[in-house]
Amino acid sequence: MATAAAGGTLVFWWPAFTLGAYDAVFFDDMLALWAVATAVLLSGALLGRRGALPWGGWLALSLPSVWIVLAIVAPRTQGFSYLHYFEAALTLVGAPMLTWLLSRVLLPDYAALPVSERWGAVAVTLVVGVLAFLLGKFNYLFLGCADFDVSGNNTPAHCAQGRPLHHV
Structure with missing residues (x-):
């Protein structure tokens, strides 16, 4: 369970943080989600285990590629702002779903795990995502604008002014 939760969380935490800090999901976050989804999709196809994923899983894994197309x-034009909402929904729904699908494809004894452990990995991913969003939203409590500058990120509108808070 911990492996699956960690894998999903690695993909999910940064997009959730940036959504909180900048009110946006950035293209590199979407491409990271695409890369993981495509890797899981191809791994599932190469492993060739019949029934490893339901048809909905295959469909879900193809959504990031659909977004790119x-x-x-x-x-x-301005009329296609729906893509932004699709990106945000794909990221927020996709990462926990990827945790579940990744577990199903790559863990040989996945079906033998108790249901509570299977859904526990998804729940952990969701909790970390919500926490990352809140950390992004309230970044001014523990990060300064200079921390964003030093890391090469743009400063969010509501960051704290002053020296980097975590400068070594």
Whole structure:
């Protein structure tokens, strides 16, 4: 369970933090989600275990690729702001789903785990995602604008002014 939760959390925490701090999910977060989803999709296909994933799992893993195709073919006008909402929904729903799917494809004894442990990994991913969002939203309590500058990130609108709080 811990392995699955850690894998899902690694993909989920930063997009949740940036959504809290910047009110946005950045393209590199979406591409990271795409990379993990595609790796799980291809791993599941190569492992060839029949029934390892339900058809809905295969569909869910293809959603990040659908997002990329939509972004390529959609006109770059104001009328297509729905893509932003699709990105946010894909990230927030996709990471816990990836935790579950990754467990199903890559852990040989997944089916033997108690249901509580299977869903526990998804729950841990969700909790860490919510906490990361809140840390992003309230970043001014423990980070300064200079911390964002030093790390190469833009400063969010509500960061604390002053020296980096975590400068070594």
